[in-house]
Amino acid sequence: TPRVFSGIQPSGNLHLGNYLGALKRFVDWQAKDVESIYCMVDLHAITVWQDPADLKKSTRELCAGFIAAGLDPEKSILINQSQVPEHAQLAWVFNCVARMGWMQRMTQWKDKAGKNAQNASLGxxxxxxxxxxxxxxxxxxxxxxxEDQKQHLELTRDIAIKFNHDYGVNFFPETEPVIEGAATRVMSLRDGSKKMSKSDPSDASRINLTDDADAIAKKIRKAKTDPEALPSEAKGLEERPEARNLVNIYAAMAEMSVDQVLAEVGGKQFSEFKPMLADLAVAKMSPITTEMARLMENQDEIDKILARGSERARAITAPILSQTYDIIGMVRPV
Ligand code: TYM
Known part of the structure; x- marks a missing residue:
């Protein structure tokens, strides 16, 4: 059976890009009855400094967001990365497999480290x-x-291939990236050429899962657009990044294709389309926001879910790490 894994960083708020590009897809996968593990990647979050109290809060809030969006902690294994030590242990092995040149080519590294790479963390x-x-x-x-994780997944494949080759085994599988749907790259509401991101200084550029109905409606009303009416076919969105973004968001939330959406709204002005989008966004997001807040009132319960998840996870990861150590020649009791 397929085994699905994905992760989200607990740094700052979950936004609409995370929800439509990732979290909502996790919920779709869960319905397919596969084995799945979803991870709050706290060890990744600290590659840039995080306030300790904020990190705890963000991790629990992310877990609450996973559950509120529809992940069932009985069906899916929910974990925070630091509680399953095999992640970090295998990462060390992979640090010795991956090449400096591979890492230097990563666009996310180049974007995040910027011109001051000497001062970026080794992590x-x-x-x-x-x-x-x-x-x-x-x-x-x-x-x-x-979409923004594609290059990292190609690197994952390269690491698996090199490990298998270096040790003459066929141990790590070549993983399939699953980048599907209308919202694999949700763009900023203020600039159709930039992706929606937690690190954008403008809060108006993104819809957060913690925003209330008024804030959502206001951000959509103020979203940047062009003066034309909406086209009736996807082709008409090609040179219109802002229009395309809003239509993609609508399609992903309504679970319709872009063509289906345009069949309905083609010819309308944004003054008419934006309120439709705002209503849809509020209808889809508000129940999640409310449920997240409710779950956050009982943090012990969240912590228990993560502890239970890590136990279930370690039943999978401990044997795989142990076999890895065996392959590379670490002495250990058999
Ligand atoms: P992170 O925390 O930046 O984002 C989490 C997920 O949300 C997706 N995403 C978007 N999708 C569409 N439009 C956007 N504007 C947008 N912004 C973010 C991301 O593609 C991602 O799927 N490195 C990862 C976390 C990670 C991970 C993993 C993922 C760590 N280990 C293993 C998969 C498997 C990251 O920083 O995601």
Whole structure:
């Protein structure tokens, strides 16, 4: 059976890009009755400094968001990365497999480290090796993510291939990236050429899962657009990044294709389309926001879910790490 793994960083708020590009897809996968593990990647979060109290809060809030969006902690294994030590242990092995040149080519590294790479943490550079470990320590076969993670998944594949080759084994599988749907790259509401992101200084650029109905409606009303009416075919969105983004968001939330959406709204002005989008967004997001807040009132329960998840996870990861150590020649009792 397929084994699905994915992760989200507990740094800052979950936004609409995370929800439509990742979390909602996790919920779709869960319905397919596969084995799945979803992870709050706290070790990845600290590749840039996090306030300790904020990190705890964000981790629990992310877990609450997973559950509120529809993940069932009985069906899916929910974990925080630091509680399953095999992730970090396998990451060390992969640090010794991956090459410096591979890491230097990662666009996310180049974007995040910027011109001041000398001052970036070593962890930020090694980030993709930990990500490969997250996936391969489960021998996961499918990884649902947004478009921006594609390069990291290609690197994961390269690490698996090189490990297998270096040790003459066929141990780590070649994982499938699953990048599907209308919202694999949700763009900023203020600038159709930038992706929606937690690190954008403008809060108006994104819809957060913690935003209330008024805030959501206001951000959509103020979203940047062009003066034309909506086209009636997808082709008409080609040179219109802002229009395309809003239509993609609508399609993903309504679970319709872009063509279906345009068949309905083609010819309408944004003054008419935006309120439709705002209503849909509020209808889809508000129940999640409310449920997240309710779950956050009982943090002990969240902590128990993560502890239970890590126990179930370790039943998978401990044997795989042990076999890895055996393959590379670490002495241990058999
Ligand atoms: P992170 O925390 O940046 O984002 C979590 C997920 O949300 C997707 N995403 C988006 N999708 C569409 N439009 C956007 N604007 C948008 N912004 C973010 C991301 O593609 C991702 O799927 N490195 C990962 C976390 C990670 C991971 C893993 C993922 C760590 N280990 C193993 C998969 C497997 C990250 O930083 O995601």
């Amino acid at each position: 930020l550079f090694a980030y993709p090796a930990l990500m490969a470990a997250d996936i391969l320590v489960y021998h996961a076969t499918h990884v649902p993510v947004g």
